[in-house]
Amino acid sequence: MYKSMRIFRTITAAIMTVFILGSFTISRAATQPDLPPQSLLKISVLATSDIHGHIIDWNYLIPKTDDVGLAKIYTLVKRERQANPYTILVDAGDMLQGTPLTTYYAKSTNWKVHPMVQMYNFMGYDALTLGNHEFNYGTQYLAKAIAGANFPVLSANTYDIKTGKIWPAVKPYTIKQVEANVDNKKVKIKIAIIGVTTKAIPNWENEQNYAGLEFRDQVETVKAIVEKIKDKVDAIVVVSHSGVEIEGQESIPGENQVAAIAQACPEISLIVSGHKHQVLDNNTVIKDANKQVLYGHSAINGVAIVSPGRWGNYLAKADLTFTKFGNRYWFTNATTSNIPTVGVAPDRELSNIAWPYHDATLQYLNSTIGKAAETFNSDKATVQDTAMIDLVNDVQRYYTKADLSAAAMFNPKAVIKAGPVKLQDISSLYLYENFLYAVKINGAQLKQYLEHAARYYKQFKPGDIAVGTNGQDGSISDYNYDMIQGVKYTIDISQPIGSRIKNLTYKDTPVKENDVFSLALNDYRFNGGGGYMAAMGFDKGHMPEVTFDSQKAFGDEGQVRELLIRYVKEKGTINPVVDNNWSIDTGTQRKN
Numbered sequence: 103m104y105k106s107m108r109i110f111r112t113i114t115a116a117i118m119t120v121f122i123l124g125s126f127t128i129s130r131a132a133t134q135p136d137l138p139p140q141s142l143l144k145i146s147v148l149a150t151s152d153i154h155g156h157i158i159d160w161n162y163l164i165p166k167t168d169d170v171g172l173a174k175i176y177t178l179v180k181r182e183r184q185a186n187p188y189t190i191l192v193d194a195g196d197m198l199q200g201t202p203l204t205t206y207y208a209k210s211t212n213w214k215v216h217p218m219v220q221m222y223n224f225m226g227y228d229a230l231t232l233g234n235h236e237f238n239y240g241t242q243y244l245a246k247a248i249a250g251a252n253f254p255v256l257s258a259n260t261y262d263i264k265t266g267k268i269w270p271a272v273k274p275y276t277i278k279q280v281e282a283n284v285d286n287k288k289v290k291i292k293i294a295i296i297g298v299t300t301k302a303i304p305n306w307e308n309e310q311n312y313a314g315l316e317f318r319d320q321v322e323t324v325k326a327i328v329e330k331i332k333d334k335v336d337a338i339v340v341v342s343h344s345g346v347e348i349e350g351q352e353s354i355p356g357e358n359q360v361a362a363i364a365q366a367c368p369e370i371s372l373i374v375s376g377h378k379h380q381v382l383d384n385n386t387v388i389k390d391a392n393k394q395v396l397y398g399h400s401a402i403n404g405v406a407i408v409s410p411g412r413w414g415n416y417l418a419k420a421d422l423t424f425t426k427f428g429n430r431y432w433f434t435n436a437t438t439s440n441i442p443t444v445g446v447a448p449d450r451e452l453s454n455i456a457w458p459y460h461d462a463t464l465q466y467l468n469s470t471i472g473k474a475a476e477t478f479n480s481d482k483a484t485v486q487d488t489a490m491i492d493l494v495n496d497v498q499r500y501y502t503k504a505d506l507s508a509a510a511m512f513n514p515k516a517v518i519k520a521g522p523v524k525l526q527d528i529s530s531l532y533l534y535e536n537f538l539y540a541v542k543i544n545g546a547q548l549k550q551y552l553e554h555a556a557r558y559y560k561q562f563k564p565g566d567i568a569v570g571t572n573g574q575d576g577s578i579s580d581y582n583y584d585m586i587q588g589v590k591y592t593i594d595i596s597q598p599i600g601s602r603i604k605n606l607t608y609k610d611t612p613v614k615e616n617d618v619f620s621l622a623l624n625d626y627r628f629n630g631g632g633g634y635m636a637a638m639g640f641d642k643g644h645m646p647e648v649t650f651d652s653q654k655a656f657g658d659e660g661q662v663r664e665l666l667i668r669y670v671k672e673k674g675t676i677n678p679v680v681d682n683n684w685s686i687d688t689g690t691q692r693k694n
Contacts, residue, residue: 143284143424143431145291146189147339148182150175151376152233152412153193154200157221157456159448162202162467163513163530170413172221173448173456178417178441179225180449188282191226192295194376195233195343198247200413202529203463205663208239215250217459223252224452229276231297232257233343233376238535240311245271256297256341259323261316269315272297275327277335289431291424294335296327300344300377302357304642305630308537308653320344320359321366328367337371337422337433345378346407350391351577353633364402372420372436375409381416382409383438406436416440467526472670475677478518480531483511484558484583485569485686489678490516490531495587495622496679497669498662502540502650504622505608506588508551508634510581523670532663536624540650545617547638549603551584552591554637556602558583559595562688569595569686582632586621587683589613596689604687620649624662 153172161168183189197218198204207217215223222230230253236244248255248271258274261267268274275296282289301317324340332338340363347358360375375382382388384406388397400407410418420438424431480490495507516531543551558578560570572578592604606613627634630642640646652660659668670676 142426143282143289143291144186144188145280145282145293145337145422145424146182146186147293147372147374147420147422148179148189148191149194149341149374149408149410149418149420150192150414151194151343151374151410151418152196152379153218153414154196154235154412155198155204155218156201156413157203157217158453158460159443160460162463162526163533164515165464165467165526169442169444169446170415171443171448172225172414173453174443174446175414175417176225176449176452177446178443182417182419182441188280190228190278190280190293190295190339192228192339192341192374193222193230194341194374194409195231195299196235196376197222197230197233198244199235199238199535200533201463202467202526203459205529205535206463206466207459208243208535209658211243211246216247217456219247219250221452221456223250224455227253228278229254229256229295229297229341231255231341231343231376232260232272232299234300234303234306237303237307237311241271241313241315248272254295256295257299258296258327259298259301259318259320261318263314263316274323275331277331284426291337291431292335293422294327294331294338296324296338296340298323298340298342298344298363300357300359302354305354305357306626307629308625310653319356321362324363324370325366328369332369336424336431338367338369339372339374340367340370341374341376343376345375345380345409346382346388346397346402348388348390348396353636354630360407361397361402364405364407368403368405370405371422371433372406372408372438374418374420375407378409379412380409381411381440382407383418383440385439400438406438408438408440410440414443416442467524467529469525470522471525471528471667472523472673473675474518474520474523475675477520478676478678480511480516481514483514483585484571484573484580487585487680487682487684489680490518491585492587492680493676493678494532494662494666495585497666498538498622499588500669501652501655501665502538502620502622504540504588504620504650506548506586506619507622508584508586508627509624510584512581514580518676523676525667528663528666528670532666534624534626534663536626536662537660538622538624538650538652538662538665539628539648540620540622541628541646541648543619543621543638543646544615545613545619546615548586548589548613548617548619548621549606549615550638551621551634552586552593552603552606553600554632554634555584555586556593556595557599559593559602559686561598562595562690566688569688584623584627584632584634585684587681588619590683592685592687594687594689596687622650625653
């Protein structure tokens with residue numbers, strides 16, 4: 103079909119852009135005949151991504167109601183299906199992890215169908231692509247969870263190493279046949295949906311959680327499938343759990359490959375992008391590292407790109423238009439948008455189905471595990487040492503027996519109030535399913551680690567009033583700024599990146615390059631997340647000596663969150679202690 107379509111495009115000219123009713127459209131034909139309305143067929147592709155366990159419109163971290171979740175999304179989905187019966191619903195991954203609900207049901211595996219999969223079944227999804235967080239609990243858990251899906255689960259680039267074939271738990275693609283009635287005539291449109299997952303999973307995930315699997319290049323995988331099926335379908339949709347790569351902003355090669363896919367495969371009609379939690383559609387532009395427009399209207403090489411943010415705060419929508427020429431309907435353009443869930447009422451039926459899971463989670467979170475002598479806060483954690491981050495580092499050093507510990511702030515709103523400490527408090531503090539390592543490093547590597555962390559701050563210049571961070575514009579996420587306990591140091595942000603760490607001491611003695619330390623850090627850091635290992639000169643072929651592995655020591659109870667819970671239970675009462683081992687120097691009070 104695409105072979106004929108190429109001839110059609112040649113006759114009608116190359117790709118152009120047109121504005122229709124004020125909305126930008128990616129068009130496949132420069133000139134279209136003046137056709138009657140019945141000669142047009144619109145198929146809507148609806149998409150979610152990075153739901154991260156949000157079913158009910160509830161924020162488990164604060165806790166309070168919130169404009170997130172599948173219940174709100176389903177209200178919009180039903181509305182769109184009523185407006186256009188020719189609708190496809192897909193998801194770009196990261197749904198099995200992210201809230202206390204998914205944590206609770208990872209602990210309690212007596213379910214037949216995973217709560218998240220049950221909701222997706224109920225909503226009538228047509229396909230889902232695996233995200234990197236699907237592997238947080240291991241392949242056995244993942245395979246059990248997705249086995250209950252009534253829809254194809256896709257990941258064309260996830261391969262079984264032993265067989266050299268695609269992992270049997272997933273499919274590379276699916277073909278959805280949409281049967282429409284246009285002008286009292288039946289029309290059949292075949293749309294291929296290809297799913298691919300970021301190949302950078304080994305850079306974050308513990309090896310045992312993806313044991314026996316390899317993640318191949320998305321671009322080469324998609325190219326091969328497109329070549330195989332393009333003459334058998336009317337349109338191709340790629341659902342990729344990766345974002346649009348921006349030169350100068352990619353810390354891990356191959357993590358994001360959407361732009362490369364679009365450049366390599368102009369036959370694609372639409373790419374649904376996830377992973378980066380961005381909101382992209384025809385009403386947005388994609389900018390480069392210098393804030394210059396790189397791709398206008400979120401289209402690359404004539405391929406429309408749409409991305410729906412995270413947690414269900416948007417439903418992405420792509421209207422694919424098929425135009426009748428002769429006896430055939432040809433894909434001619436795509437118009438993309440995002441529908442916010444702010445102010446949208448949650449679907450009552452889905453909420454009722456989900457309520458037992460939500461209620462069980464709330465009861466779990468309400469369990470008391472200890473007592474706080476005073477209140478712990480984390481709202482200033484990125485500009486000064488705080489008791490909250492010190493608590494995490496204390497726990498990591500306590501169980502690893504390490505000299506030093508590195509931790510980041512995951513939730514600036516996390517608070518442990520004086521009085522009873524509940525599981526809710528720890529879940530709000532530590533969001534991720536990280537395990538813990540201790541590794542040996544030297545003094546030079548320690549300084550490299552700290553200099554890498556100090557990139558988080560914008561350079562303080564004369565006339566500046568407040569400390570600026572790159573977390574404010576999203577170029578370096580808050581969770582990628584580590585604070586180290588066990589040494590004292592000053593961050594001189596008046597200096598350029600790479601020359602900011604001053605007065606670095608261990609037990610009041612200046613740190614020398616050949617000093618040896620043990621450093622506690624989570625598995626995300628150990629596997630390359632945030633670029634810290636690379637900053638110290640390590641890679642997969644050259645890793646530091648491991649002196650402690652919490653997964654080996656404690657099994658599933660070795661996750662940092664579980665160790666925090668265990669620590670509070672052991673101590674009974676925790677006190678907010680701040681050792682103020684690090685500080686920021688803006689250079690404004692320095693003597694000449």
